[in-house]
Amino acid sequence: MGLSLTTSKVFASMTVFDILRNSIALIAQWLNKLMNGKVSLDRIDGFLKKTELLDAFDEKEVPVLFSAGLEDEEKIGFRNATFSWSKQPDGSLTRSRQFMLKIDGEVLFKRSRINLVVGPTGSGKSSLLMALLGEMHWIPASPDSWYNLPRESGIAYAAQESWVLNETIRDNIIFDTPFDEERYKKVLYQCAVEPHLALFQAGDQTEVGEKGLTLSGGQKARLTLARAIYSKAAILLLDDVLAALDVHTAQWIIDRCFGGDLVENRTIILVTHNVTLARPIADFIVRLGSDGRLAPTAKYGSLSTQIPKEEQIQDKSDQKLDTAAHITKPADGKLILAEEMQLGHVSASAVKMYLLSLSANHPVFFFTFLFGGLLFNQSSNALMTWMLGYWASQYEDRSVEDVNPIVAIALTCCTSLAVMFTFLLLGQLRASNVIHYTLIDSVLLTNDIRAVDDSLPYLIWPLATLTTSMLVRFAAVVFYTPIFFFPGALAAAIGACIGQIYIAGQLPVKRFMSNARAPVLSQSSIGHCQLTTYPVSIRAFGAQSKFTIESIAKIDRYTRAARNYYNLNRLECWHVGSSS
Incomplete structure (x- = not known):
C-alpha cells in the first residue's frame, strides 16, 4: 500500500491475527457440536409434535366416554366401538401393524367375577385390554357408542x-x-x-x-x-x-x-x-375372532370346538x-455394587497403556520423531517472530525494495506442522483400535470408547503443541533475558500446584457424574416408548407421579455433579487467565 512498516505495527498485527486465528479455530471446533445439537433438538421437536397422544391426553380430542346409552358408570365393557393403534384411516401404526379391534353390540364384563378373554393367536386379546386401559384410539361406531373402565377403586x-x-x-x-x-x-x-x-x-x-x-x-x-x-x-x-x-x-x-x-x-x-x-x-367368557372382531358371548361347549388345538395345550x-436361575449370588442379594471411585490422578498404568498404543512397537522412534518435529516447529515459529522484528527494523536503514519477505521460514513451519499432525493422527487411530479391541475382549464400554476416539485426540494435540511452545518461548526469553528465569520458574511452580489441586477436585466429580448418568438413561428408557410394557403398566397402576419423582431425583443427582464439574472447569480457566 506504499506505507512504511515498523516493528510496532508488525507485532500489533500479529496479536490481532492470533486472536482472529483462535476465534476461527473455535468456530470450526464448535460447528460440529452445533450441528449435533441441531439434529438432537430436531428429533426431540419431532417426537413432541408428531407423536400421536392417547385420547385422554390429546386436547384436540373430545372423548365422550359416557353417553346416554351408559346408565351405570360402574359398568366394565364396550358398545359399538372400534379401536385402532393409530389415527390413520386404516388404523395402522406402521405398514406391518394394520389392526383394528371391532366390538359389535354390547359386551359387559361381570363385576366381582372372573372373566375370560379367549381367541386364536393374533386375534387381538391383548388389544382388548389395551382398549379398556385407553391405550388405543377409540372410534365410535354409532351414536350410542361407549367404552368404560372405572378407575376410582384402582x-x-x-x-x-x-x-x-x-x-x-x-x-x-x-x-x-x-x-x-x-x-x-x-x-x-x-x-x-x-x-x-x-x-x-x-x-x-x-x-x-x-x-x-x-x-x-x-x-x-x-x-x-x-x-x-x-x-x-x-x-x-x-x-x-x-x-x-x-x-x-x-x-x-x-x-x-x-x-x-x-x-x-x-x-x-x-x-x-x-x-x-x-x-x-x-363366570363369563368372550371370544375374539381372527379378524379382530368380538363375537357374542358363547358357552364353553361351543368355544372348545372353535378354539385351535394349540391354544388348549399348556x-x-x-x-x-x-x-x-439357581446360581450363586451374593448373600446380601446385591447384584450391582457401588462403583469404587479412585481419588487423585488417572492411574499411571492407564496413561502408559494409551501412550504405548500410540507408538505401537516402536515407542522410541515415535516419540522422538513426534516431539522432535514439534520442537522444530515451535523453534521455527519463534525464529519467525524474531525475523519479523528484524525484518521490520530494516525499513529504518534500507529501502522497501531491499527487504525480502521470509517466505521460507513460514513454509517450513507449515510443512512441519502438517507432518506432525498427520503423524500424531495416525498414532491416535492406532491407539483407538488397540484399546477398542482390548475392551471388546471383556465388555464394550461405550463412553470409554467415545473418550478414546473423541476427547483424547482433541486434548493430546493441544497439550503437545502448547507444552513445546511454552518451553521454546521460555528458553528464548531466558536466552536474551536470563533474569526472567526465576519469575518464570515461580509462575510454572504456582501453575503446577493449581493444576494438582484442580485434578484432585475435578476427577472424583467427573467419575461421580459418569456414575450418575447411567440411572438417568435407564429411567428415561422406561417411559419413552408409548407401546412398550413399561409405560402401559405405569399408567395402568396410576404410578406416573411415583416415576416422575424418581426421574427428577436421578436427574437432580446428575445435574448437581455436572454443575460442579463445569464450575471447577471455569474456575481453573479463571486461574489460568489471571496468572497469565
Whole structure:
C-alpha cells in the first residue's frame, strides 16, 4: 500500500491475527457440536409434535366416554366401538401393524367375577385390554357408542411381557402399596413365589437385575402376577399370565390364587390360551375372532370346538428355565455394587497403556520423531517472530525494495506442522483400535470408547503443541533475558500446584457424574416408548407421579455433579487467565 512498516505495527498485527486465528479455530471446533445439537433438538421437536397422544391426553380430542346409552358408570365393557393403534384411516401404526379391534353390540364384563378373554393367536386379546386401559384410539361406531373402565377403586395390570423393576423381589411385589406382612406372605404362597425364594441366598431381598436378568420367564411372570394380586385394586387385568408357567404351577395359580381369598370381590379379566385349565373358575367368557372382531358371548361347549388345538395345550417353557436361575449370588442379594471411585490422578498404568498404543512397537522412534518435529516447529515459529522484528527494523536503514519477505521460514513451519499432525493422527487411530479391541475382549464400554476416539485426540494435540511452545518461548526469553528465569520458574511452580489441586477436585466429580448418568438413561428408557410394557403398566397402576419423582431425583443427582464439574472447569480457566 506504499506505507512504511515498523516493528510496532508488525507485532500489533500479529496479536490481532492470533486472536482472529483462535476465534476461527473455535468456530470450526464448535460447528460440529452445533450441528449435533441441531439434529438432537430436531428429533426431540419431532417426537413432541408428531407423536400421536392417547385420547385422554390429546386436547384436540373430545372423548365422550359416557353417553346416554351408559346408565351405570360402574359398568366394565364396550358398545359399538372400534379401536385402532393409530389415527390413520386404516388404523395402522406402521405398514406391518394394520389392526383394528371391532366390538359389535354390547359386551359387559361381570363385576366381582372372573372373566375370560379367549381367541386364536393374533386375534387381538391383548388389544382388548389395551382398549379398556385407553391405550388405543377409540372410534365410535354409532351414536350410542361407549367404552368404560372405572378407575376410582384402582386398576392393576399384569402384562404378557413380564415387567419387573431393577429392585429387590419384595420391592417389585409391593410396588407402590404399603407393606402388609400378612398379605405379603399370602401373595407369596398363592402366586407360587415362595418356593423359588429358597433358590436365592438373600430371599426376597435379592435384586432381580435389569429387566429381571436373574429370573426365568416363569419367575418373572409370577412376580408380575404377585404385584397385581398384592395391590388393593378392585379390577385386575391379566394378560396371559399362565403362558410362561409349567402345568403344575399353572394349576397351583388357578386353585390357590384365583380360588383364594385375595381375589374375593375383585373383578378379574384374564386373557388366556389355556381355556381347559381356566374354564372351571370362569363366570363369563368372550371370544375374539381372527379378524379382530368380538363375537357374542358363547358357552364353553361351543368355544372348545372353535378354539385351535394349540391354544388348549399348556405352555411348559418354564420347566427348564426355573432351574437355570439357581446360581450363586451374593448373600446380601446385591447384584450391582457401588462403583469404587479412585481419588487423585488417572492411574499411571492407564496413561502408559494409551501412550504405548500410540507408538505401537516402536515407542522410541515415535516419540522422538513426534516431539522432535514439534520442537522444530515451535523453534521455527519463534525464529519467525524474531525475523519479523528484524525484518521490520530494516525499513529504518534500507529501502522497501531491499527487504525480502521470509517466505521460507513460514513454509517450513507449515510443512512441519502438517507432518506432525498427520503423524500424531495416525498414532491416535492406532491407539483407538488397540484399546477398542482390548475392551471388546471383556465388555464394550461405550463412553470409554467415545473418550478414546473423541476427547483424547482433541486434548493430546493441544497439550503437545502448547507444552513445546511454552518451553521454546521460555528458553528464548531466558536466552536474551536470563533474569526472567526465576519469575518464570515461580509462575510454572504456582501453575503446577493449581493444576494438582484442580485434578484432585475435578476427577472424583467427573467419575461421580459418569456414575450418575447411567440411572438417568435407564429411567428415561422406561417411559419413552408409548407401546412398550413399561409405560402401559405405569399408567395402568396410576404410578406416573411415583416415576416422575424418581426421574427428577436421578436427574437432580446428575445435574448437581455436572454443575460442579463445569464450575471447577471455569474456575481453573479463571486461574489460568489471571496468572497469565
